[in-house]
Amino acid sequence: MDDQLNRVFSALADPIRRDMVARLAVADAGVNELAEPYDVSLQAVSKHLKVLEEAGLVSRTRQAQRRPVHLExxxxxxxxxxxxxxxxxxxxxxxxxxxxxxxxxxxxxxxxxxxxx
Amino acid sequence: MDDQLNRVFSALADPIRRDMVARLAVADAGVNELAEPYDVSLQAVSKHLKVLEEAGLVSRTRQAQRRPVHLExxxxxxxxxxxxxxxxxxxxxxxxxxxxxxxxxxxxxxxxxxxxx
DNA sequence: TCCTTGTTCAACCTTGCGGTTGAAAGAACG
DNA sequence: CGTTCTTTCAACCGCAAGGTTGAACAAGGA
Known part of the structure; x- marks a missing residue:
């Protein structure tokens, strides 16, 4: 429970991840979609998503090749x-x-x- | 304003700093007092306080040799x-x-x- | 003035994080 | 099957974060 707080707070300490959350509040999105505005590689975005997921802030479901990200x-x-x-x-x-x-x-x-x- | 969010979220991402905030909500305290429960050096605690201060979460006033920490x-x-x-x-x-x-x-x-x- | 208490500065070490590139894995479709 | 699209794994790099120790600074009190 304390670990959870660690993870959530540090997940949101990164501006890219905060922006992702802000955009996911509007609509679910895939990794490519999410990565588009940022000037970093797709792999970096994938890592960010992993952090958000481990913090319990997002969940992902498989849908064809895509793995849409959903805000929790x-x-x-x-x-x-x-x-x-x-x-x-x-x-x-x-x-x-x-x-x-x-x-x-x-x-x-x-x-x-x-x-x- | 975005920087402020960065600082606040990452300041609270550390369990020691969160605990400090929790204790400062009860009463102001000096560095020594604050450091007592943790198994780290005084200097480490001083660094933590600097982080909290730069995030705007605490302020400090001088009072004799002491520098009491106050939650904002x-x-x-x-x-x-x-x-x-x-x-x-x-x-x-x-x-x-x-x-x-x-x-x-x-x-x-x-x-x-x-x-x- | 010297000593004591409380706090910070400076230098250093190690770990973790955000970034990269390159290769691989999963799933649809020719 | 092989191709293509999307996503992730693995290895690596640079740097900041949290920790340490030792010395310095600030402000009473003897």
Whole structure:
């Protein structure tokens, strides 16, 4: 599960792979189609796809000689959950800090009441 | 803006850096504090922090000899926006596909094979 | 001033990643 | 069968990333 996060984040760390995902969100495509806009070899694109596939971001089905690539959007949830979790935590922390500051401002005789560790 | 995405995604591709972010969501910390749980040198941790800082994920202020590290949660938005955009696009595409299939189903001009999932 | 604590710089090593080229494998079709 | 189209495997190259160690820098406190 942590490995999955490693793979997904590093898969999307590459601009070519992000662009591929962006285009696959519009329509499935074969390797040749996908490779067309980029100035790299077909083999390089094939490698990129392998990375995306191992991250669970795309799947591939055989269809004649072609192997159409299909975006699997569920994995995105893994990332958003991770991100949102810590973002919320951080925001919550700020909120509490504001409370503490406000309390210190209003009532300076009370030391500690909420024993946050 | 694309560079920013590169930096943020690859910063979070490392499990140690993700863990640092997770811990910084709870409380600010100095380098020594942060380094404690990991089995690497202080210098390695310092490098990790530099990466997080260049990605805009953390900021640092001087406070006596210490340089406390502080999580900057806003950058998360950049990622979630990117992710949500394409996830929504993909989901929209499925919805339309369902419509097409429903139409094909109602309009049975081709009683062909569609034996798969 | 010297010493201590906390952090970073510099040099180096090894591994992994993105790129290349060349050859091969899978599947349709003459 | 052999040809053609599409995709992948294998070997290699250059470079950046993550790790190490040793020295340096920054800022109190004795």
């Amino acid at each position: 959007a569920e994995v995105f949830d893994l990332m958003t959950k991770w991100i949102e979790r810590y973002r919320r935590q951080a925001e919550e922390r700020y909120r509490r800090l504001d409370d503490v500051l406000a309390e210190m401002d209003a009532d300076q005789t009370r030391p500690d009441e909420r024993g946050a560790s | 949660a806003e950058v998360f938005d950049l990622m979630t926006k990117w992710i949500e955009r394409y996830r929504r696009q993909a989901e929209e595409r499925y919805r339309r596909l369902d419509d097409v299939l429903a139409e094909m189903d109602a309009d049975q001009t081709r009683p062909d094979e569609r034996g798969a999932s």
